[in-house]
Amino acid sequence: MTRFLMSTTAALTLAATTAIAATNVKEIDVEVDLDAIENIQAAQVWTEVGSDLETAIAERLVGQLDDSGARILIDIDEVQLANSFQQAIGVADSVLVGDVNIKEPGIANNERYTLTVQAEQLVAYFPDGTVQGDLTMGSEVYYTAMVNAFADNVVEKLK
Numbered sequence: 001m002t003r004f005l006m007s008t009t010a011a012l013t014l015a016a017t018t019a020i021a022a023t024n025v026k027e028i029d030v031e032v033d034l035d036a037i038e039n040i041q042a043a044q045v046w047t048e049v050g051s052d053l054e055t056a057i058a059e060r061l062v063g064q065l066d067d068s069g070a071r072i073l074i075d076i077d078e079v080q081l082a083n084s085f086q087q088a089i090g091v092a093d094s095v096l097v098g099d100v101n102i103k104e105p106g107i108a109n110n111e112r113y114t115l116t117v118q119a120e121q122l123v124a125y126f127p128d129g130t131v132q133g134d135l136t137m138g139s140e141v142y143y144t145a146m147v148n149a150f151a152d153n154v155v156e157k158l159k
Contacts, residue, residue, distance in 0.1 A: 027072065050076065
């Protein structure tokens with residue numbers, strides 16, 4: 001009984017410390033070279049994805065924005081973006097891929113990873129009543145869901 005209580009107390013203390021230690025962020029920068037997208041339709045649909053992702057991430061980090069915090073740098077894979085648009089008949093095979101670099105103060109605190117958000121992950125982001133078969137890559141519902149899913153995944157890594 002005492003061992004269980006001590007383990008539980010340690011776990012709760014660790015959880016509380018983790019919750020308090022959420023990463024502060026001072027900069028969010030999303031790079032998208034739309035000139036590299038040779039598919040004109042894809043370039044038109046994704047024209048604001050960089051600024052929309054920055055905004056979506058910042059909205060999720062209210063209360064964590066601080067001048068002494070980490071820098072979030074994201075480079076969207078333009079080739080993958082165009083290929084998904086070009087190859088997808090619907091939205092089922094489409095992806096949004098980006099290299100995420102989280103640079104925290106201090107040399108050993110940096111984190112780099114590639115984030116891929118696939119269409120199948122978007123169901124939770126669709127408004128009630130959305131008929132998935134009716135969605136196209138150019139639809140506002142699909143675009144918003146893709147941006148929100150990507151932003152949520154980036155922010156989740158900061159916790």
